[in-house]
Amino acid sequence: MSLxxxxxxxxxxxxxxxxxxxxxxxxxxxxxxxxxxxVRRLTDDVEVRAAGRALPVRTDYGHLWxxxxxxxxxxxxxxxxxxxxxxxxxxxxxxxxxxxLRLVENFLDLAHFPYVHTDILGSEAHPxxxxxxxxxxxxxxxxxxxxxxxxxxxxAAASDEGQISKYMYRVVSxxxxxxxxxxxxxxxRWDVIALFVQPADEAVSVAHAFMLVIDLTSTDxxxxxxxxxxxxxxxIVLENQRPSLLPLQPGRETxxxxxxxxxxxxxxxxxxxxxxxxxxxxxxxxxxLPHA
Amino acid sequence: xxxxxxxxxxxxxxxxxxxAVIVDTREVMIWRGEDGVAQVWEDRCPHRGMRxxxxxxxxxxxNCLYHGWQYGxxxxxxxxxxxxxxxxxxxxxANAYAATETGGMVWMSSDSADPPPxxxxxxxxxxxxxxxxxxxxxxxxxxSTAEPLIGLPFAGGxxxxxxxxxxxxxxxxxATGAGADIAxxxxxxxxxxxxxEQEAAA
Numbered sequence: 001m002s003l004x005x006x007x008x009x010x011x012x013x014x015x016x017x018x019x020x021x022x023x024x025x026x027x028x029x030x031x032x033x034x035x036x037x038x039v040r041r042l043t044d045d046v047e048v049r050a051a052g053r054a055l056p057v058r059t060d061y062g063h064l065w066x067x068x069x070x071x072x073x074x075x076x077x078x079x080x081x082x083x084x085x086x087x088x089x090x091x092x093x094x095x096x097x098x099x100x101l102r103l104v105e106n107f108l109d110l111a112h113f114p115y116v117h118t119d120i121l122g123s124e125a126h127p128x129x130x131x132x133x134x135x136x137x138x139x140x141x142x143x144x145x146x147x148x149x150x151x152x153x154x155x156a157a158a159s160d161e162g163q164i165s166k167y168m169y170r171v172v173s174x175x176x177x178x179x180x181x182x183x184x185x186x187x188x189r190w191d192v193i194a195l196f197v198q199p200a201d202e203a204v205s206v207a208h209a210f211m212l213v214i215d216l217t218s219t220d221x222x223x224x225x226x227x228x229x230x231x232x233x234x235x236i237v238l239e240n241q242r243p244s245l246l247p248l249q250p251g252r253e254t255x256x257x258x259x260x261x262x263x264x265x266x267x268x269x270x271x272x273x274x275x276x277x278x279x280x281x282x283x284x285x286x287x288x289l290p291h292a
Numbered sequence: 293x294x295x296x297x298x299x300x301x302x303x304x305x306x307x308x309x310x311x312a313v314i315v316d317t318r319e320v321m322i323w324r325g326e327d328g329v330a331q332v333w334e335d336r337c338p339h340r341g342m343r344x345x346x347x348x349x350x351x352x353x354x355n356c357l358y359h360g361w362q363y364g365x366x367x368x369x370x371x372x373x374x375x376x377x378x379x380x381x382x383x384x385x386a387n388a389y390a391a392t393e394t395g396g397m398v399w400m401s402s403d404s405a406d407p408p409p410x411x412x413x414x415x416x417x418x419x420x421x422x423x424x425x426x427x428x429x430x431x432x433x434x435x436s437t438a439e440p441l442i443g444l445p446f447a448g449g450x451x452x453x454x455x456x457x458x459x460x461x462x463x464x465x466x467a468t469g470a471g472a473d474i475a476x477x478x479x480x481x482x483x484x485x486x487x488x489e490q491e492a493a494a
Contacts, residue, residue, distance in 0.1 A: 127373035
């Protein structure tokens with residue numbers, strides 16, 4: 001497989017990992033959108049090259065970002081990264097044999113908590129997903145799901161008891177998503193948990209989870225271990241979805257009201273004419289096919 | 293796929309169990325609820341494509357691992373836990389194949405117009421995966437890919453072998469035998485597999 005010709009996918013920012021994972025002086029191989037890359041970290045500079053070409057680089061939020069194309073916007077805003085009392089926790093990378101779009105969609109999903117994260121993020125006795133709101137914010141080109149609530153037996157590493165957690169979800173680009181969630185110890189603020197997906201190939205992804213949390217008691221290792229445990233549970237599901245690529249063709253899968261955010265996400269991907277990581281469609285005339 | 297195909301030994305699908313099987317490159321799954329009836333479905337939940345073979349059986353229902361969607365024996369979805377008060381529309385259903393059991397094997401068909409062969413109860417021996425094309429395996433056993441069963445003489449009796457194609461270069465054999473010495477028959481079949489695989493690799 002070689003670099004995709006999908007313009008919508010090329011013109012995006014992608015993370016290649018936490019900066020701390022690229023030791024100074026070393027040349028580290030990586031992969032993005034079907035193409036091999038090399039990352040070289042100099043003293044206070046990072047270089048990303050593909051096929052002899054230097055790619056643009058950003059180092060925001062403790063991560064290394066690059067793009068093959070010309071992103072329409074700069075990297076997303078993350079104001080919580082400027083709050084001094086937040087802990088920065090990196091928990092990744094985890095390699096998953098599935099489309100990165102499947103990873104994002106799973107991240108947006110509340111209904112799987114009782115079954116995949118049983119007695120942690122959900123319990124079989126409380127499976128109901130209450131109505132929540134979704135919107136496409138056209139000024140920033142982001143998707144938001146708000147007013148989400150879910151009963152959680154153990155919402156976070158620092159939880160002693162069950163709680164009704166409040167969530168907001170924010171999709172900032174096709175492969176980058178984050179959630180805001182009430183921390184057990186600071187109910188008036190929001191923990192931020194981000195999932196930055198590095199789509200290595202159409203059906204091979206590297207998940208970089210990143211947290212900006214308010215937690216005075218747990219150690220970094222405990223916080224990271226909690227998130228790792230959750231993600232390993234998700235991995236079992238993600239690698240067993242068929243097809244591995246996200247279907248955008250109507251009728252291929254069956255959403256319900258709980259899947260409102262997924263419905264909006266898929267519509268937004270179609271609007272962008274994104275193809276990388278999606279199942280090839282058979283319902284479009286060839287003239288309708290997005291052409292890169 | 294108009295004919296009936298044996299895809300597993302009945303013994304290997306006890307009550308409460310799911311089992312994934314590849315049949316001619318397609319992912320299918322078998323499950324058996326408390327009523328004892330074997331069901332053969334496409335290995336895919338219509339909701340988000342999750343493989344149903346990772347699901348769990350309770351009573352006479354199969355539950356998807358991902359969101360707990362519950363399916364009854366008729367393949368229709370009975371319950372969507374995220375919406376406990378919802379009456380699930382009958383259009384939401386898993387993709388079921390026709391299934392039956394005879395001769396100690398589970399059989400499936402995509403087109404169940406003709407009845408399956410009726411066989412006497414046979415003692416299950418073993419299911420073997422052979423890394424060789426069915427054409428080659430059946431020819432070596434003196435059978436034909438036109439027939440779902442082969443009789444294999446063994447120790448003065450006959451083993452009945454059902455078979456199915458997993459993919460072009462992999463054959464699944466489901467061996468049964470009336471009153472056969474199971475340990476001896478298993479050893480015989482394993483030796484047979486070894487020689488077939490060596491021949492296929494040569």
